[in-house]
Each structure stands twice: as C-alpha cells, then as structure tokens.
Amino acid sequence: MRSLTYKGITWLDDPNPQEKDLLELQKKFDFHELDIEDCLSEHERPKVEEYDEYLFLVFHIPYLNKRTGRMVKEEVNIFLGQDFFVTLHRGKIAVLDTLWRELKESEDKRSEYMEHGTGFFLYELMNHFFEGIFPMVDTITKEIRRMEEELFEQEEQVDILRDIMTLKRNIITMRSILLPQRTLIGALEHKNRKFVSKELSLYFDDILDAIERQWSLLDTAKEMVDSLQDTHESWLTHKTNAIVRILTVFSVTMLPLTFLTGLFGMNVLLPYQQHPLAFTGLIVGMILILSGLLGYFAKKGWL
Secondary structure (H helix, E strand, O other): OEEEEEOOEEEEEEOOOOHHHHHHHHHHHOOOHHHHHHHHOOOOOOEEEEOOOOEEEEEEEEEEEOOOOEEEEEEEEEEEOOOEEEEEEOOOOHHHHHHHHHHHHOHHHHHHHHOOOHHHHHHHHHHHHHHOHHHHHHHHHHHHHHHHHHHHOOOOOOOOHHHHHHHHHHHHHHHHHHHHHHHHHHHHOOOOOOOOOHHHHHHHHHHHHHHHHHHHHHHHHHHHHHHHHHHHHHHHHHHHHHHHHHHHHHHHHHHHHHHHHHHHOOOOOOOOOOOOOHHHHHHHHHHHHHHHHHHHHHHHOOO
16 A cells, blocks of 8 residues: 655555455544445445545546457545545556656645645546546547448448447446446535535536536437447348349349259150250250340349
C-alpha cells in the first residue's frame, strides 16, 4: 500500500488489497466490518454508505481491454474521512497511477488537489475517472464511422457482423456501468456535509452533466449500431437470395437437358434414334431449350 501525505491529509492506495491489509485499515480507522467484506467481494454494486466518521463508496469505471477489444469494468472502493482518503482496487488503473505520479512529483498538484479537503479531492478523482470515458466514447463513434464506410462506400461488401456485435456489446457494457453512477453522484450531494460541503454540490453536478452527455452519446451510438446491424442483415439476406436465385436458375435450366440426355441414354429403341443426324439434332434441341430458358429468365430480371 502506497502512502502520500500533504497538509494533514493522507492518501492511501492499494492496487491489490489482501485481507490482512484490510483488517489493519479497519483497526486503524475503525471501519465497519461490512465495508471490509464489500472490499473483499469481487462483485459489489455501486453505492455510498454514510457513517459518523467516514464515507464508504463503491463505484465502477469502464476501460477497454486492448488485447480482446472488449469493454470491461474495474471496481474501486473508497474510504473518505476528514484527514484520510483510501482507494482500494484490483490491478493497476491508469487514471489512478497517472494522478498518483503527478501528486508525487509536483507540490503544485498536491496543493491544487489536496489542500481543500478530502471532499474536493474526491471530486477531482472522480472527475478524472469520468472525463477519461469521453475518449472511449469517441473510439466507439470512430468505429461506427469505419463500419459505415465499409458497409456503404466500398464496392466489395465485407462481412462485419463480428465487429458490429463486439461494438454493440461494448456499448451495452458502458451503459450498464454508467447507469448506477448517475444515482451515486446524485447521492453524494445529500450526504454528510462534514465530508462533502454544500459548495461542492456544483462540482459534482458538473460530473453528473458529463455522465449525462456520455449517456446521450452512447444512446445515439446504440441506435446507429442497431441500424447498422439491420442494414447488414438486409445485405446478407439480399446476398443469400441472389445466390439462391442463381442456383435455382441453374437447376431449372439443367433439368430439361438432364431429362433429354437420360431419355436418349436408355437402352430402348426411340423414334429417329437410328437417323444419322439424331445426335446433332439432340444437341441443337438442347441448345435451343437452354437459350429459351435463359432468355425468359433474363426478360423476367432473374439473372
């Protein structure tokens, strides 16, 4: 667990908290045992718990797994008191690491973020988290535009169903993460003023506005992806119908030809079979039948 102290406020951060570490924190700051259990739980819903001496927050942030291309969520647990700020999470979070490095290296940054109390520091931390979502939304928008170009502007159509489903899943994941955060941020405005002063309500309103903008952008992206999926499915259906139509025309034109060759291939005596031009006549007849059928299908627009 790394520690940073500035003007009486201590920030403790642990990227991989173990049970013994949490028990030491509980003993030092008198945290409730249920909050410790929540920190040990792998999946906990976003919430805010208020106590006389501290606030306990659980919230989720989305991030893009570059290896798989999937949007996943990371849970962050926060204990906030008058003179301490504890962040617990599993694995490194880029935003937290960047903020920690900035505060560690710059006294001006420490003064800017930590001098006004833990409530203001909470705002700055959450602002960093949710401002970092906008590039993810921009990435989704760019991906939609790329797929639109592939679907509508290229002469040779390509199958992008897998890309569409991956993008659709990422949008659903981000929406499911952002939805409870709206309630969480709103709840902070009405919590113990000892930790979150009335003046900070405007700041948290700004975060809430950012979440609303992200939600609106994702809502638009969802509609666009749904439309892309419908268009792509229509294109696949059209392509399948075109293939079936060609195969059907091929089968229908070959049917009478197969009948004639089968008929004259039987070991029985047929009219004109002994005529010297019988084979030539059969070939000419088959060509005329084939030409007639192809001409009929062309006239109907089936070719």
